[in-house]
């Protein structure tokens with residue numbers, strides 16, 4: 054059984070169909086890249102998988118380990134192992150990163166009938182992950198993403214991913230706003246999480262990220278559909294020729 | 304303010320309450336005259352009503368309906384109930400001074416734990432025994448606010464607290480106002496004098512005893528803060544949900560002093576907290592903050608007037624309201640900068656979080672700047688919880704309810720975090736979180 058199975062998905066936003074019959078199968082252990090022009094529906098797809106309200110699902114289904122994902126609350130999805138690193142991580146003033154991480158991790162563990170981490174155990178985990186991502190400790194004491202630079206916000210998303218150990222990681226333009234060094238750090242953080250039990254969907258506009266995180270499969274998305282899927286050479290082809298050929302087909 | 308309105312029935316009723324209560328008002332010598340004058344001042348305008356600019360959102364004349372008879376002195380049974388409630392709101396390590404139904408109850412208070420640096424007497428004792436005209440005038444001082452005049456006329460008891468020059472009081476002093484009665488009114492008044500360079504923290508709590516209901520509390524605190532002195536005043540009102548609470552603070556601050564004010568209202572059918580702070584000297588720092596937490600049909604009005612009279616003073620105000628159901632919050636913040644108050648630096652922000660469609664919040668920041676070379680600013684917003692924030696938290700595993708609670712805590716926390724003492728911050732946070740849990 055595929056970890057994630059999307060069949061003929063159709064999604065409307067404010068009376069416009071933005072996802073128009075999309076199919077996608079992702080198996081555990083695989084890394085998929087999704088590329089596609091601005092407005093083709095990549096973020097919409099990731100939001101719908103994570104359960105963001107405001108989208109109308111007009112057709113199709115999403116199965117996660119064979120279960121109907123669309124019927125679950127966003128927090129149930131998180132507890133079952135779905136994680137979305139947002140294209141635009143938001144700021145939460147007044148909630149320190151540390152308190153946020155603890156509340157989120159414990160909520161997920163509770164939903165899975167696992168024991169909450171003790172405080173020292175939790176702190177050690179956070180510290181280890183933060184160190185590996187070059188995130189200074191004092192950043193964790195600030196409000197979630199408050200006053201963080203664009204790159205710091207992205208690193209904070211990966212910090213959460215590493216801490217929550219999800220089985221499906223969706224990374225929506227994790228490379229945007231990262232300088233070259235930060236890209237390397239983030240990519241190695243992501244690579245460290247690759248495992249036969251875990252799948253990743255990497256949404257990006259740039260081949261460079263895929264040089265760091267080599268995908269098994271590359272999909273080209275345009276106008277709300279997967280127009281073509283192939284190996285990583287597809288990313289090179291896109292870089293050379295652009296999206297025009299796929300848009301015509303749509 | 305000059306508007307003449309016909310007297311409402313409620314006010315005729317209050318005349319008779321005053322007449323009936325006169326015999327119970329403490330005060331020797333000139334005190335009865337001072338009280339009679341205060342009552343006359345009150346009578347000129349009567350109960351505050353919407354025709355008065357400062358009371359336009361809280362029309363007591365329309366809202367209170369009737370003025371209730373003065374609460375009787377608490378009997379032994381009432382004191383037993385009061386003791387339970389007073390203990391429930393004890394702040395960590397604070398020295399408790401308990402007023403029950405407007406009467407100081409030494410048997411419930413920690414007089415023995417008072418530090419030598421502070422002198423505490425009951426208002427009754429001061430007015431009956433040793434008040435010179437000057438002291439009586441200070442203790443019973445009024446403004447042109449008729450609720451305060453009424454309080455001066457009617458106050459049955461309270462605490463007179465003095466800290467001499469240079470003395471630092473380490474433990475917070477907590478005045479606990481407990482109401483035990485049904486449909487009665489109480490009038491309390493306290494006076495605080497901090498000498499030059501003195502330090503103190505005063506906490507005031509308002510709570511009902513079990514069975515108390517429908518009471519009206521009118522409290523006032525008059526404070527004089529000396530040069531280089533530092534005062535924290537933290538107030539938490541958690542009255543019965545059918546009670547009325549009108550509290551006034553009149554605070555005059557000297558030069559190079561520090562004043563931290565915080566007021567939270569988390570229950571009471573109709574609540575009004577009004578603070579009048581005059582920064583009279585130069586170089587003083589004021590931090591004035593507060594939170595209204597409101598649900599059901601309750602309403603809470605917090606009105607703060609900061610009067611910059613001296614130069615080089617800083618004032619920071621951060622006010623937050625969380626309003627659910629059909630609740631209504633009012634925040635009025637006026638900053639006056641007098642011509643002499645050069646280099647004033649004053650800012651005020653007020654934000655309201657509306658948790659239901661019927662919830663209402665009125666924010667009225669106001670600047671009156673009469674000096675040059677000042678930095679002043681204010682901001683006011685109100686709105687619902689941000690859905691994108693709620694979703695972010697849900698996507699990380701929190702249930703919708705827990706996500707909302709976390710964001711609400713963060714919201715009122717923005718104001719509570721301004722309390723400098725960690726212990727008192729925790730004390731206030733615990734009560735705010737208790738309010739939050741109770742409604743979920």
Ligand SMILES: Nc1ncnc2c1ncn2[C@@H]1O[C@H](COP(=O)(O)OP(=O)(O)OP(=O)(O)O)[C@@H](O)[C@H]1O
Nearest residue numbers: 066067071089090091092093094095096097098140
């Ligand atoms: N909340 C919304 N309201 C209106 N239109 C929306 C909304 N969300 C998405 N859309 C529209 O849906 C389409 C797809 O948007 P989406 O953000 O999914 O694109 P994307 O592929 O992620 O683009 P980019 O590469 O720029 O991130 C766009 O035309 C966008 O304007």
Ligand SMILES: [Mg+2]
Nearest residue numbers: 095096097140
């Ligand atoms: Mg996008």
